[in-house]
Amino acid sequence: MPAFRSTHDLEQSLWAAGLGAESRDIAATVRPSILFVRQQQLDDPLPVGLSKIGGNPDLPKDFAWPERAAFPDAAKRAEALHQRGATIRDGLEQLQRDHPDTHIPPEHLDGVVARHKGMAAYMYVPMPLAFVAQINLSTLVHEAGFPPDFPDTGLISIFNDITGDQLSVHWHPDITTLERREWPHRLVDYSDRFGQGAERKDGSWQWERLTQAEVLFPFSALTVPHHWKYAFARGSAKWNKIWDWFQEGAHKFAFHPSADLVAGDDTVTANFGDRLGGWPSDIQGNAEEEIDGSEIAWPGLTPWRHLFSWGAEFYSGTRMMPHDMAGDGNTFLLLHEDDLAARRFDRVKSTYQQT
Template sequence: MPEPLPRTHEEFRSSLAASSLPRPLVDRLVAQARPALLLVTQAAEDSAIPLGASKLGGWPDLPADTEWPRRGPYADAARRAGLHREAASRLLADARRPGSWISLEDAQRFHREYMAKADSVETTFPLSFISQLDLAALAREKGFDPAFPSEGRLLLFYDFWERPEEFVPESSAGWQLIWDRSPIEGLVRTRIPPALQAIASDETCCVFRPARIDARTVITPMPVNDRNWDAFPLEDAQLLDTYKDWLEHFGTPDVPEGENQQLGGFPRPLQNGLQSRNQLAANGLNCGSSEVWQTDAAKKLLESAGDWQLVLQFGVDENAGIPAPGACYVMMRVQDIAARRFDLARVAYQCD
């Protein structure tokens, strides 16, 4: 089971010092560390969670005149639909081969799911409700990032069924991060749309159980793949291995026993390039191929990739029913957070 993240800078320093890293390096890593709020969940009925309170899953609290957030067809819907239909056909073909790894019954079930997903990316479709955060309540915690607003609620809706690739510019249709400052008395607990409920199942996870959120301050370490890393040269294999071994004690947000939900601080990414891919895709570059990274346009954009920081991390959660594999990272540029441009957020799904 992963160790809990340090609760204070003193705990952080003590833990690092025990790793045998040199004292000056420990000082630098402590100075770089960022406070964050660990979002601890507890299963609860929606009726037991106050209107406007922080939670994962369930029914969101929206202004009475607000429709459930939906995305339009993806701009690259033809590509997405083609991939899903190809996968559906391939599964049926595999099932009909002698000694197949998959039964015909399972292949037919997955075929229906892939075909339904292909249809959905070409049409308007409701987004899954992920989380609702009461910023005024969370702002009272020490680990709350003062760069975030301290009023209203931050709501995340995401196409969890499709889980669009963050390195594709067109993926931005697949999420909405909403800062809502409506008075609580004007909120309504909004029912899940029938189109979303109709596809919800153990295999098709897109509707999540309600889970109450309690916040706790933690101190988060900078990952070595952060664009602002300067603690030591990454070519120093001994220091790198020692630091990575220390980081591994805290686990990653894709395991059931971990501390997976987080507001602010440094992320615990499952892959490299979290900031860089968001920077390129946000500026219209599909960076799914290596050639793009070598262009002058990409190199220029990457100079400011370090402006991207974590807003919200959510991973596996047994209370809300958010399944493995993988985790999601809601990222924004520091200047967009300051300008309250939550419409410019990007969501990166990573799977190890």
């Protein structure tokens, strides 16, 4: 999605795309946002409370690490995992039959089935959620793109279930009691046995070897709702122009912070699409409509506020645990405006999109 440093840049972009007559209406719907560039750094020396993706979280002393209960439909989920393991094995065996020069060791085929059987056992027991990110509002409030209706103090912690679909978002108003916390043993054991790269014989993905976090460097911008893509009659001249503008036409004047804006090692620095506030950078349809199924009548007219979104990709060596079925898309967190005003972050909803 195009983002801009100023309304002047936005309007220049729209005029260049032949949408000058609509530029003021579109500019009236922008929302301030903070876009992030990530840089991988050693986790342990980082200051407590720093905004980051992955790593060990900083939590209040009396905060209980979130976990999900055993699934009520554990048997159904376990069976689905057994079937997935069998399907993968069948596919690999078919690959060998189709390509006789391809050799897959029998122990690898057996390991695929055993891995999914092991994963299935965790459906029957409580499971800690994986830490995703922490966002320090107390420091980000000084950025021009900080959303004015967000809390101006505290830290937001985000956790998700790598074995299911549960999400847990917490706002800690007082950051003076934060302390760095190790991940629960059950979660680490699961990651080492069944997680991404668990089958690597060199052990490079074993949890004890992961020492990094991805620090979030903020850049302020104005964001435009994707709703405008659906504001004009399908197939009309304006419809074609607005779609072209969202896809390519805005890039000349748009702002997309990149690694060259952050000092340090540019080989572990990149923009993964992480952002705070503003409008979601939709990959498919409107994220707000996916949350409640209500059609947006006109651009900007929705009670849902975009809290935070992040890209699923991360650097090797980062203390992260991706979902068992993770892709390379983005997760969007949205909160109803009434719940945001009441600071009910426990009511955050999420949706995932990928190309």
